Amino acid sequence: MANNFDNQYRSRSDQRSKRRKTNLILNSLIVIVVVLIIVVASTIFYGGRNDEKNASAAKNKVSQHTKNNDKSTVTNNDNQDNTVTDESTTDDNKESNEEADDESQQGLESKDIVAEDSNEPNVKKSYTNPNWKSVGTEQTNGHQYSSDSNSIDWKEKEKALSYATGIPVDNMTIWYLSRNGSDNEVVGTITPKDQSKVYRVYLSWVDGQGWKPTKVLELKENDMR
Known part of the structure; x- marks a missing residue:
């Protein structure tokens, strides 16, 4: 009778022990599953946030790149506008210089000319x-008066005669050109090659600057022919 009781007691103990082990294993598995769920959920959650951050960063990078390109385009356009403006300014200066040259070539037709009738016969x-x-002058060692038609002084006097009357040098005939009391004062009689006009021109030397017209007389006839 005692042996049967012992056997039953042992059998129950074994069953309880097995249940505890089973429960322990199940609880362990449950804990592991819960941990895995937490890990997976965290990975998904934080991974999603990282993806959003990366996407946002990429979007910002693209936006910044676009802005930089826009700025570069605006800068290039500004540079082009500045280039056009500079070219326009250069053209305006060139036109102004050409107008000044044209005015200087007008000679006696210049708007600044003062014309007066004369009582001289x-x-x-x-x-x-x-x-x-x-x-202007190329003479660097002071004024060297010369009556040589090939000299610098003579060429500069021709230039001054042309400047005063508007007759181009290559269309000018010089009938007389000589001192008018000193090396720094000269008078010349010139005509265009067709001799349609005849002028007596007075020039004065300015140190470092060259010959300057002071007066032009339009003659009735060429008294030096």
């Missing part, structure tokens, strides 16, 4: 211009 009109300037 062979003079039609007398012309002066308060804005006449010296024509």
Whole structure:
């Protein structure tokens, strides 16, 4: 009788022990499953946030790149506009210089010319211009007066005669050109090659600046022919 009781007791103990082990294993598995669920959920959650951050960063990068390109385009356009403006300014300066050259070539037709009638027997009109300037010089060692038609001084006098009257040098005939009291004052009689006009031109030397017209007389006839 005692042996049967012991056997039953042991059998129950074994069953309880097996149940505890089974429960322990199940609880362990449950814990593991819960941990895995938490890990997976965290991975999905934080991974999604990282993806959003990466996407946002990529979007910002693209936006910044677009802005930089827009700025670059605007800068290039501004540079092009500046280039056009600079070219326009250069063209305006060129036109102004050409106009000044044209005005200087007008000679007696210049708007600054002051014309007066003359009582001299062979003079039609007398012309002066308060804005006449010296024509410049290449003479570096002071003024060297010369009557040689190939000299620098003679060429500069031709330039001043042309400047005063508007007759181009290559269309000019010089009938007389000589001192008028000193090396720094000269008078010349010139005509265009067709001799349609005849002028007596007075020039004065300005140190470092060259010959400057002071007066032009339009003659009735060429008294130096």
